[in-house]
Amino acid sequence: QIVSEKSITVVTRGTITNQTLVCGVDDQTCGRTYNDTSLEHKFYTAQSEAFTVLFDHAVTASKICSRHTPESYACSAQASQYQGRLYSVNDELCAQEHKQANSFAHYRGKIETEQAPCYVQPNRTSQDQDFFSLEVLLMAAGMNLDDCNGKSEEMPCQTYRDSGATVLLNIYWADFSPYEGMVEPYYYYKTQLIAGSSFKQYIPFYNNYRQSRTLLNAHGIKLAVLLGGEFNQFNAVAFLVTLTTALGLLAVATTIVDNLMLYVLPEKRRYQEAKYESTEQFHTEGVLTSALEGFDHLVRNTNDNDEEDQEGGRDAAPMNEGMEEPLLQSDD
Numbered sequence: 001q002i003v004s005e006k007s008i009t010v011v012t013r014g015t016i017t018n019q020t021l022v023c024g025v026d027d028q029t030c031g032r033t034y035n036d037t038s039l040e041h042k043f044y045t046a047q048s049e050a051f052t053v054l055f056d057h058a059v060t061a062s063k064i065c066s067r068h069t070p071e072s073y074a075c076s077a078q079a080s081q082y083q084g085r086l087y088s089v090n091d092e093l094c095a096q097e098h099k100q101a102n103s104f105a106h107y108r109g110k111i112e113t114e115q116a117p118c119y120v121q122p123n124r125t126s127q128d129q130d131f132f133s134l135e136v137l138l139m140a141a142g143m144n145l146d147d148c149n150g151k152s153e154e155m156p157c158q159t160y161r162d163s164g165a166t167v168l169l170n171i172y173w174a175d176f177s178p179y180e181g182m183v184e185p186y187y188y189y190k191t192q193l194i195a196g197s198s199f200k201q202y203i204p205f206y207n208n209y210r211q212s213r214t215l216l217n218a219h220g221i222k223l224a225v226l227l228g229g230e231f232n233q234f235n236a237v238a239f240l241v242t243l244t245t246a247l248g249l250l251a252v253a254t255t256i257v258d259n260l261m262l263y264v265l266p267e268k269r270r271y272q273e274a275k276y277e278s279t280e281q282f283h284t285e286g287v288l289t290s291a292l293e294g295f296d297h298l299v300r301n302t303n304d305n306d307e308e309d310q311e312g313g314r315d316a317a318p319m320n321e322g323m324e325e326p327l328l329q330s331d332d
Contacts, residue, residue, distance in 0.1 A: 001051065002201060002218065009201065010134050011220040012048045012145060012161045016041045020212045034213070044161065045220075049135035049145060053223065055079065055122075055189075056129050059173045061231040077173060077185040080128040084171075084187040085119035088140040094118035107188040108177060119188060132189075134221065141167060141191035145221075149198065164199035164219040168192045173229030182232065 002009035018038040023030035060076035085107050088094055097103040098114035102121045105113040120140070122130035138144055148157040149165060170190045177183045203216040261271045 002203070002220070007222055007224045008053065009199065009218070009220045009222045010048055010051045010053075011045050011218045012164065013042070013044050013219045015217040016043070017215045017217070018212070019215055021210055034215075037212075048161070048220075049133065049138075051134045052131050053134065053137065054125070054129055054131040055171070057171055057227055059227065059229060059231075077187075079130065079187065082185055082187065083121075084130060084189065085121055086132065086136070086140050087188055087190040088118050088120050089116050089142050090139045091116045093120065093136065093139040097121070108183070108186055122189075130189075137169070137191050137223070138167070138221070140189075141193045143193050150196070160221065162219065164221060166194040166197040166199050166222045166224060168194065169223050169225050171225065171227045171229075173227075173231070176230075176232045185231070187229065 001011065017036050017040050019034035020037050021033065022035050023033050056079060058076065058078045085104065087107070088097075088103075094103045094116045095114045097118070097120045098112060101112060103113055103118045104121070105111045105118065107119045120136070122132055124130060135144070143160065143165075145161040146159050149160050149163045150158050168191070170192065171187060172190065173185060173187045175183060175185045198219075199222045200217060200219045203218060205214045205216065207213060258275075262268055262275065265271065
């Protein structure tokens with residue numbers, strides 16, 4: 001196998017060639033750096049499907065950890081402390097694991113199933129670390145090494161064992177479940193084949209550094225790991241936005257349903273009778289005349305009051321005329 005930072009490659013087929021250095025130190029140009037000194041030796045890796053891959057991963061949500069205590073919200077998790085499952089779209093794998101009571105209908109539930117899609121319980125080491133065989137991982141993605149990846153001039157059907165392939169292995173973490181709310185952290189694996197892909201890598205082994213080497217042209221299945229997910233916490237702003245949006249949509253839905261019921265649906269007349277209550281017919285004769293008479297009476301009363309105020313002002317004027325001279329005068 002070939003291990004890198006975020007992937008691991010299981011070699012299924014390889015070609016070995018011995019080579020010697022052609023270009024010297026003083027050569028300015030060189031058409032070929034190495035020349036082959038032996039014929040290519042082709043080989044296949046026996047039982048490469050049985051190769052096991054062990055997973056030991058962890059996640060953390062730094063923002064949640066900085067704002068809350070681990071007791072109130074889950075902000076980090078280690079795979080060995082929780083239970084995960086492998087998502088499979090292969091009926092054969094689901095039926096095979098169901099015989100061992102190891103195939104479930106949900107990534108957290110206890111209901112077993114023998115039909116795809118299903119979630120397969122992983123094997124675990126003594127330290128509670130998950131591991132799968134390469135065959136199980138490929139079957140979960142709906143493929144195997146002997147499926148055709150394409151055609152070439154040499155072979156009408158070039159299998160994944162010959163060409164290699166790239167398979168994405170997604171690890172998804174979460175702490176929320178529909179209809180349950182916040183739950184204990186969980187995770188699941190999901191494999192995905194990159195359609196039409198192939199993979200090979202050249203690996204040199206130097207016998208005498210730069211003078212002679214053995215070149216390995218390795219084809220295989222590259223498992224590229226993508227780790228992600230989401231941890232949740234309560235957010236007052238998001239809650240208010242969701243609440244107001246829901247109330248607004250509820251009002252709009254009520255208006256739309258009412259209009260459809262009253263004006264569009266075939267039984268709209270019956271709906272109108274049920275929605276609106278009929279009342280007695282009130283007599284409207286003389287209503288306008290009574291209103292005008294009342295308004296005229298109000299105007300006359302207002303004018304009478306104004307005239308009385310004016311007469312009262314004229315009667316009070318002579319009494320005030322004598323008040324303009326001072327009552328007491330000085331002899332000086």
